[in-house]
Amino acid sequence: MVADLIQAVEAADSKGAMVVAVNHLAATRDVAAIPTLITVLGYNNPGAAVAAVNGLAALGSAAVPALLEQIDGYNYGARAWAIRAVALIGDPRALPVLLDTAKGDFALSVRRAAARGLGNIVWSLLPPDQAATGQQEVLAVLTTATQDPEWVVRYAAVAGLHSLATTLVDSAQQTPLILACLQQTLQQDATPVVQARARLALDALMG
């Protein structure tokens, strides 16, 4: 069954047929589909890539090692899609790559996805001391990202800080830092929607 669906992706002879085939394969939620779904990320077919990312995200942690390998590769387009996928999954093994990407990728949509992913990490998968260290790094990177030149990256950073604040190991130490950063964004950001996202986070966190 999965083999047939993989075969269908390999045999797709148009962009449209490829999207349909990838959607079918992604819907199986079968780990055997992972290598093919990852290959699709490099085909420069956005419709198929979206379907593949959704399929990989649904597979969760099982897809993470192969995705991280893809991120090391040379195909920039595939790398961007793979970062989207690990951002959606929230597996802490993706933490180093998400931190690097949020800090310095040249494409704003990739920085945006990474910032969102940093707010999405499932910290319970790590021992508490490692989670605490990781959260410290995430806090530093997201705080810096609230000064990004692109509003949508600042927006994602604020949303990421909001999520992070609800999962902190060392809440006594770090909650005040997050609140201060959100407060500053609310008061000083030049883009109203970013200020509004900070307001939303502050309302939720301060009750």
Place this chain on the structure above:
Amino acid sequence: MTDSPQQLVDANGESLTVDQAIANLCQTADTGLRYYAAWWLGRFRVAEPAAIAALVDALGDESDRAPDGGYPLRRNAARALGKLGDRTVVPALIQCLDCDDYYVRESAAQALEALGDPQAIPALKKLLAGGVAAAIAVPDKPHLVQPYNAVIEALGTLGATDAVAEIIPFLEHEVAQVQNAATRALYQLTGEAAYGDRLVERLQAPNLQLRRSAMMDLGAIGYLPAAEAIAATPAENSLKLIALQGVIETHLRQTNFPQAGLTDDARRVLALMDELL
């Protein structure tokens, strides 16, 4: 929050300063340098009097001619002036609406929309003369006889309520983008939800270009009831986020944010945006 000019390099890979850009625009020996300088001054929002004066001067340029007879420098100068927010240039841009280069007229109409000065309304309305019957394609060109999209959108933004009767027939123009422009302007001029809803229906169009254009129109007019439909339409998340930004920021202005807090509607749109990051 914009890039600083110092980080930018010119077409030859050399960095450009404000003074150099103005000097490049004022010289006449190298048309390529002038063309690039006009773009640069707009891109980095250089609203100094010397830059404005040089750009206005460039609107009358005769030296830089495209193979099709057009005026590339005039086009760039008009676009740049639209970004600089100085309304003293409005009369000069109004004159450009009579230029025989279609793209100069289009750039001027867009710039006049951006500058927001209603004194441009009569001249813009003149380009709708003859109505839909006259709004036909130029043979062998990828455009109509006038830049109807830009003109109608400008009339909407400038609040030209006396143009409503002339715009209504363009709802039935054969080009879908012109229909969208008319729908968008009529929403702005009348506030009638039926026009907003018509754009929302366009989000179901089979053609991606049309969905994108309807989405951007909904963002531009800030039509709040469209938020869910924008989030759900098949298109790039980046564009959806920009459209939703337009929708929510109109709403934020109307509800006196940040002095007042967030409304339930604002929270709803923010939740949709979070899902698209």
